[in-house]
Amino acid sequence: MKKTETLTWDGYSVINIMSYNINDVKTKIRETDSKVALFGASNLARYALSALDNIGITVDIVCDSSTSKVGDLFCGYTISHVNDIKKNNNLFVFICSIFPGPMLSQLRAINVENAYSCIPLFEETDYLKIKINQAGLKQDKEHQ
Numbered sequence: 026m027k028k029t030e031t032l033t034w035d036g037y038s039v040i041n042i043m044s045y046n047i048n049d050v051k052t053k054i055r056e057t058d059s060k061v062a063l064f065g066a067s068n069l070a071r072y073a074l075s076a077l078d079n080i081g082i083t084v085d086i087v088c089d090s091s092t093s094k095v096g097d098l099f100c101g102y103t104i105s106h107v108n109d110i111k112k113n114n115n116l117f118v119f120i121c122s123i124f125p126g127p128m129l130s131q132l133r134a135i136n137v138e139n140a141y142s143c144i145p146l147f148e149e150t151d152y153l154k155i156k157i158n159q160a161g162l163k164q165d166k167e168h169q
Contacts, residue, residue, distance in 0.1 A: 036133060042125065043142050047149055050117065050141060051082055057115050059139070062086035064107060064128055065121035066099045073121050073143040074100055075157045076150040086110055090131055100158045111135035119143050 031038055054061060061082055063070045066089040074084055087102040088110050089095065095106045107128075110116060117139040120128045125142045132140050 042120075042129070042140055043144065045141055045145055047080065047146055051080060053139075054082060054117050059115035059117050060085040060113050062088055062110055062113075062116055062118045063121050063143075064088050064110075064118050064132070066091075066094050066097075066104045067121055069123075069143060070121040071100055071158055072150075072152070073119055073146060075152075075155055076143075076146050077119070078158070079150065079155040086113070086116075090128075107131055108135060110137070117141070119146065 053059070061077065061084050063073055063084055063086070066087050070087060074087075077084055084102070086105055087099050088105040088107045090107045092106065094104045097104050110118070116137060118132060118137050119141050120132075121143050122128055123144070125140075129140060
């Protein structure tokens with residue numbers, strides 16, 4: 026019998042974070058009446074926001090670990106600090122970074138169970154067919 030090892034990062038299964046079916050995640054969000062957060066107020070978050078909106082998933086919170094971004098507007102959302110999202114039970118967090126490891130560690134520290142990389146979401150999205158949220162683009166660029 027061949028033993029298979031599960032690759033983990035701070036207790037998260039890397040396979041579940043990096044390779045998921047967005048429709049399955051969408052079903053879980055709806056069945057549990059959960060809130061959705063984007064972690065990382067960046068251009069990747071702008072694309073994730075548009076992709077999620079396109080498939081009917083509403084983002085409730087945009088957060089970041091940078092205190093210089095907290096309180097600023099991003100695509101119509103006031104940016105929260107990542108530590109402030111721990112108050113929300115049943116939260117699904119989409120990590121808006123190509124290097125999710127450090128963000129996973131921050132999410133583990135505040136006991137977030139449902140974390141997903143945005144990379145699979147991006148791979149399933151045809152950006153030529155959807156509208157990108159450009160709200161506040163000029164002022165957002167100050168933080169890039």
